[in-house]
Structure formats: structure tokens, C-alpha cells
Amino acid sequence: MTNYQVDVLIQGFPGRAICHGGLGWSTVTLIRGQGKVILLDVGAFGMRKPLQNRLKDFQIKPEDVTDxxxxxxxxxxxxxxxxxxxATIWMGEAELAWAGQQPPGFNPIPELYIQDLLTNIRVQRVQPDHEFLPxxxxxxxxxxxxxxxxxxxxNGETNVIFTGDAAKNRAELMSGLVVDTDDAEQSKSSIDLIFKEWxxxxxxxLIPGHDLSMRLNENQQPEYIGKRKAGIKVWFSETVETSETIDLSKI
Ligand SMILES: [Zn+2]
Known part of the structure; x- marks a missing residue:
């Protein structure tokens, strides 16, 4: 017996652009059960079309999302x-307070969205070690x-662990090193905690922020589930009809 049906709508990707910064290709997961339709993380602007399509695949309208x-x-x-x-929006109290104190800067914090979250009546602030939803x-x-x-x-016999960017991908999990951390020591301890829970x-x-889902194999090493799918379409030609697709799934 499971408590929820868990479906990854958008699978995050472990990479970034060489000249253009973060791709923003993060994981979005749909969790259904206990009378709720939950999204865990909701992605970047560029993901809006694929997210709309994936929700349609599951016959979910935006107003159906409860959390x-x-x-x-x-x-x-x-x-x-x-x-x-x-939707009720659940976010860590300390995280929201910290983000609200940051002046606009050259970082991935969307300052105007944070300002909205700080005053939005649908926001519920989450404390650590708290069962805030069933x-x-x-x-x-x-x-x-x-x-x-x-x-x-x-989820009944097993747990599903959502790491977000505490460990973005398999490389960070296996090395214990997090690229783009505010504090490498804390990141290492956080990865230790992730493995303890795992x-x-x-x-x-385990469903990470920027990679395929994983399970531990018999040697207790992270092993991918499913196949990566990623690529970009480029217009290097002189017409809009002619484009090339660059496959990023095997890189
Ligand atoms: Zn992040």
C-alpha cells in the first residue's frame, strides 16, 4: 500500500551553459494522494510549456493543484x-526569511517573487523535522x-527523498562536493544526512533537483532509474524551417 502516487513531470538535467549560465532545467514532481494534488518544485519560466503539457497528460488543471x-x-x-x-505554498521559514533579506544581486534569487512570497497569504512556512502534510x-x-x-x-514500504539542490545530481552525491554552495562543509554534512535517510x-x-531519479544498488552506490532525455534545437541555417537538434542525453 502506498500513500501517494509519485510521478516526475520534468526530469532535471545535470549541466549548465558555458557562456550563458545556469540552464534552469530542474526537476518538477507530481504527488497525488490523501485527497491532494501536490507539486514539489515548479521549475523555471522556460519550462512553462512543457509543464503545461505534462499536467495535461495527467488531466490536471492548474486550479486542481492543492499544494x-x-x-x-x-x-x-x-x-x-x-x-x-x-495551492497552498509550503516553503522553509528560514529559507524565505534569508532570501527576503538579500538585496538584488547577480545570483539565482528571483527577488520580486520572493517579495510576493513574503506577504502572500497562501504561503505556509515550514519548520525542519516537521510532518507538515500527511x-x-x-x-x-x-x-x-x-x-x-x-x-x-x-510511501508505505519505501521512502521517496527529494533533495532539491542540496545534492543536485549523481556526481555531487558520489563525491560529497556541491558545485555552487554557500558553505562546502555544510553541504558535505547535508549529503551525509541524505545518505543516512536514503x-x-x-x-x-531519491529524486534530485537536476538529474534522473536514483536508487542504491547492492553496493550502496547510486544507480540511475530510467533514461535521460535532453537536447536543444538550434537555428544555424538561413531559414526558420531548418533547424538542427543537438542531443544532450548521452553527454
Ligand atoms: Zn538552487
Missing amino acids: VILTHAHYDHIVNFTLFPK FITSKLVPGHTPGHLLFILN RSRPDNL
Whole structure:
């Protein structure tokens, strides 16, 4: 018996542009059960069309979404909360307070969206180690940002662990090093906590912020589930009809 049906709508990608910064290709997950339709992280602007299509695949209208859970205050995880008019928005209290204190800067914090979240009556502030929705518990995993939360969904026989960017991808999990962290020591401790939770029950599923979902194999090493799908379309020709596709799935 599971408590929720968990479906990854958009699979995050472990990469960034060489000259143009972060791609913002982050994971968005749909969680249904207990009378709720939940989105865990909601992606960046560029993801709006694919997100709309994926919700249609599951016959979900924006107003059907009851809850939006946010891991941390970076644009590629949060800006689309505005698209779900009836949802309660769950965000770490310390993370939101920290983000609200940051002046506009050359960083991934969407300052105007944070200003809205600070005063939005639909926002519920989440404390660490709290079961704020049925079977869904928060843990503090600082490093990438100071108030970053991970979420553990008790799904009956196994847990699903949502790491956000506390560990963005398999490389960070395996090395214990996080690219773009505010505090490398804290990030290392957060990854230790992630493994402790991951190993707590066999077959626990880990869904990271920017990579495929993973399980631990018999040697307790992270192993991908499913196949990566990613690419870009480029217009290097002289007509709009002619474009090339560059496959990024095997890189
Ligand atoms: Zn981030």
C-alpha cells in the first residue's frame, strides 16, 4: 500500500551553459494522494510549456493543484508558483526569511517573487523535522542555500527523498562536493544526512533537483532509474524551417 502516487513531470538535467549560465532545467514532481494534488518544485519560466503539457497528460488543471512545496529560493525551482491559484505554498521559514533579506544581486534569487512570497497569504512556512502534510516530513539541509529543505515522503514500504539542490545530481552525491554552495562543509554534512535517510530502508527512491531519479544498488552506490532525455534545437541555417537538434542525453 502506498500513500501517494509519485510521478516526475520534468526530469532535471545535470549541466549548465558555458557562456550563458545556469540552464534552469530542474526537476518538477507530481504527488497525488490523501485527497491532494501536490507539486514539489515548479521549475523555471522556460519550462512553462512543457509543464503545461505534462499536467495535461495527467488531466490536471492548474486550479486542481492543492499544494506547492518548494525546496529553496532559487528561480529555477520556484517562480511558477504563480500559475496555481488555489495551492497552498509550503516553503522553509528560514529559507524565505534569508532570501527576503538579500538585496538584488547577480545570483539565482528571483527577488520580486520572493517579495510576493513574503506577504502572500497562501504561503505556509515550514519548520525542519516537521510532518507538515500527511506522510511528508522536512529536514534542514543547508549549504547550497542556508535554509534549504529536503522532503521525505513515507510511501508505505519505501521512502521517496527529494533533495532539491542540496545534492543536485549523481556526481555531487558520489563525491560529497556541491558545485555552487554557500558553505562546502555544510553541504558535505547535508549529503551525509541524505545518505543516512536514503539507506534507512531498502529501495528508497531519491529524486534530485537536476538529474534522473536514483536508487542504491547492492553496493550502496547510486544507480540511475530510467533514461535521460535532453537536447536543444538550434537555428544555424538561413531559414526558420531548418533547424538542427543537438542531443544532450548521452553527454
Ligand atoms: Zn538552487
